[in-house]
Amino acid sequence: MATIKDVANAANVAVSTVSLALRGDPRVRESTRRRILEIAQELQYRPNGAARDLKTRRTETICVILHDLGGPFYSELLLGIQDVATANDYNTIASASIGGKNGSAVRWLLERRVDGVIVLAPEIDNETIIRAAGPDLPVIVLDRDLVAKHVYSVRVDNEQGGYKATRHLLEAGYRDIIFVSGPADTLDSELRYRGYEMAMDEFSAKKSKRFDYMGKFTEEGGYTVGKVIASQGTLPEAVFAANDEMAIGLMRAFGEKGIQIPRDVAIVGFDNIRISEYVRPALTTVRQPMYDMGSVAAQMLFAALAGSSDLNPVTLPAELIVRQSSVRGMYV
Amino acid sequence: MATIKDVANAANVAVSTVSLALRGDPRVRESTRRRILEIAQELQYRPNGAARDLKTRRTETICVILHDLGGPFYSELLLGIQDVATANDYNTIASASIGGKNGSAVRWLLERRVDGVIVLAPEIDNETIIRAAGPDLPVIVLDRDLVAKHVYSVRVDNEQGGYKATRHLLEAGYRDIIFVSGPADTLDSELRYRGYEMAMDEFSAKKSKRFDYMGKFTEEGGYTVGKVIASQGTLPEAVFAANDEMAIGLMRAFGEKGIQIPRDVAIVGFDNIRISEYVRPALTTVRQPMYDMGSVAAQMLFAALAGSSDLNPVTLPAELIVRQSSVRGMYV
DNA sequence: TCTACGGATCGAAACGTTTCGATGTGTGTG
DNA sequence: CACACACATCGAAACGTTTCGATCCGTAGA
Structure with a gap:
């Protein structure tokens, strides 16, 4: 060559x-x-890119580390990041966090093959991120509770989102509302629950306990929980699921038991994944501003790259999207 | 540092x-x-990764170039690729082809920052690929009609898929079947049309012409075409849409006109995107074996990396998935 | 004619590794 | 006691760029 x-x-x-x-x-x-x-x-x-990178000590590339590439959820996020990166003449690559501690992603964090990293992957632990971040490798963490040198954070206000969703149900007249949480260790689920608590308290409604209904953040998880709920003596009036996948699983389980939504039980999800619009009845949910999140994250990254070091954490608001699954007296 | x-x-x-x-x-x-x-x-x-790469002349990384990251469609493909790559102790990164000729993706192809590339992105032209491929950079092209040195191809049998879909409709008794194509320049759409032709000829049914109904491969595109079809004097008995997105757009347009599926018109799509299962009525479609495609592509890449150079093109079969949108006399 | 100067080109060092042949040390064998 | 040998470590070259100071040349100004 x-x-x-x-x-x-x-x-x-x-x-x-x-x-x-x-x-x-x-x-x-x-x-x-x-x-x-x-x-x-x-x-x-x-x-030879490697030679150039070595000499110039810059790669003009940023890396986005995601749990799995191609999750429907990430599309917009990546778009937001890429738009900003492209405007700065930077390249964007994505890498899955599969493999965990010694997996693929870690080498992008640790071996200085990129100029900056944006991480949205719960299975990468804080320690790794802290170790990786440094004066010449800023890291933006998404939806993670972490403050450290050269690490900057962007989050969606999950608590407020949970509050909005719950309040929506309360205002529609429901009182017996249960919360179906994701896996115990996820912060997102926890925060959404806190929003739920806040709204329920405000209306003096009786909360379900944190770990009464816990699923796996997947449709299967929701389905399983749905079966459990359906087989109990009395149904709740409404269910707030910690994410859409689970909500859809719930709907399927209820459907199989002949339970009608929203007549018998109202359902609200979280995330506004694309399917939630197509499911019948269409799912009421909370939209996370993924494009904005990507865009803001990338902008912070470039600010850090340009030398700023006192970037405050950013929290973006979530938005309630009302569809049929929560509207009393509506059928499809 | x-x-x-x-x-x-x-x-x-x-x-x-x-x-x-x-x-x-x-x-x-x-x-x-x-x-x-x-x-x-x-x-x-x-x-320092760059220094190591420079010295060893290998990066132990392969790159997947996609139209847009996060398309729902790619998830499985990437999984198939990653599984093989990980088994070979290789890293996988994904890059969007946005930016076209002088965009981000090109630098992975041209600046030898990776050991091999898998391309599924129509907007990268053949010339670029041929120029990039070389003895130390094998390229696997997906769903593309290209033979060249150090370029190997994996495809899904779109023609056979189109044939299966059409034949399914014909066997259900439909004869007046129209084909809704994607943008004129896409090979996939063209091949699916050929399968349609073949089946229609076999049953001596009257084909719609290639460009009678042409949309944009998006839901919007399908919606527009649907409006046009619906406003014409007589409805066809069935529609074969070149992909699911368009099929779903069609369904929406028909729905708005009060046209019932499949009673008034049967619909078949292509791709088996996740939503197609949730849409009502659930969409009959053709599944492309995306995981297999990724896995096979990655295996070929590693074979090439290991020195083989006479790898034959591979064509994978598509699979018909029958749901309600094409089953006569079924309603939801 | 000499000097100064700007434009074009050159040469060498440096970036941070890996790798290979060379070197130095101690142990066991004859 | 000399020798060979395995073991541990070292030194230097090389990978392909970029970059900076040096050099060379021709021309304009004095």
Whole structure:
């Protein structure tokens, strides 16, 4: 494979001249520049990124670490990030956090192959992130409770979202509302529950306990919980599920038992995944501003890259989206 | 930032010893190795990936270039790729092809920052791919009609899929079946149409012309086409849409006109995106084996990396999934 | 004609690793 | 006691760039 040296030899100029020429530096005469370009083309010269990165100590690339690539949820987030990155002439790559501690993602964090990282992946632990972050590797954490040097955080207000969802049900007249939580260790679920508590207290309604109904954040998880709820003596008036996947699982379980939504039980989810609009009845949910989150995160990253170091954590508001699953007396 | 040299100095050993120690080479004594590790820890030493890549001339990373990250469609594909990559101790990154010719993705193709590339992005042109591929950068193209040196192809049998979908409708007794195509320039749509033709000919049914109904491969596109169809004098008996998104758009348009599916019109889509299962009536469609496609592509890539160069193109079969939207006399 | 200067090009060092041949040390064998 | 040998460590070159100061050349000003 041709290197810059080969090009220099073939063109009878110094290596440095080729380097300058390729970069379009005005110091090299136009005629020689054209000649060099031509020869480079002929030799199929392609620069070696690693060498350049090594020398310049910058990669002009940022990395987004996600739980799994292609989750429907991430599409908008990535778009928000990419728009900002592109505007800054930066490249964006995405990497899945699969493999955990010694997996793929860690090498992007630890081996300085990128200039900055945005992390939305619960299974990467705080310690790793703190170790990775440094003066020349800012890290933006999404939806994570972590403050550390060179680590900056952007979050969605899950608590307020949970509050909105619950209050919506309360205002519709429901009082016996249960909360179906995600796995015990997720912060998101916890915060949504706190919002639920706050609203329930405000209306002096009786809360379900934190761990009464706990699922796996997947449709299957919701389905299982739904079966349990349905087989108990009395149904609740409404259910607030910690995310849409679970809400949809609940709907399926209820459907199989002949329980009608929202007539018999109202349901509210969280996340506004694309399916929630298509499910019947369409699911009332809370939308997280994913595009904004991506965009804000990327902007903070570039601010950090530019030298700012006192970036305050940002919290973005969530938005209630009312559909049929929570509207009393509506059928499909 | 501490380098290997700093560690060597602090430990009073040569740089090469540190290098060996870190890699766990048995040549360095266990006691010194532990000492070095400890000092590295203390100094917060982190290897410089660029330097290593430069020296070893391998990155142990493959890159997947997709149209947009996070399309629901890609999730499985990436999983298939990652599983194989991980088994080979390789890392996987994904990059969006946004930006086209001089965009982000191109640098992964052209600047040798990865060991191999898998491309599923129509907007990257053949020329770029051919230029990028070389003895030390095999490229696997997905769903693309391209043969070239160091370029290998994996495809789904779109034609057979289109045939299956159409034949299914024909066997259900429909004869007046129209085909709603994607944008003119996409190969996939074209092939699916050919399958449609084949089946229609076999049953001596009258085909719609290739460009009678053309949408944008999005729900909006399907919706628009649906409006047009609905406002014409007579409805077809059935519609075969070139992908699910469009099929769902069609369903929405028909729904708004009071046209019932499948009673008034049967609908079949293509892709088996997740929503198609939740839409009412659930959409009959053709599943592309995305996981397999990813897995096969990755396997071919590693075969190429290992030196094989005579890898034959692979075509994977598509699978018909019958749901309610095409089953005569079923309502929801 | 000499000097100064700007433009074009060059040469060498540096970036942080890996790797290979060389070197130094201690142990067991004859 | 000399020798060979395995073991542990070292030193230097190389990977392909970028960058900075040096050099060379021709021209304008004195």
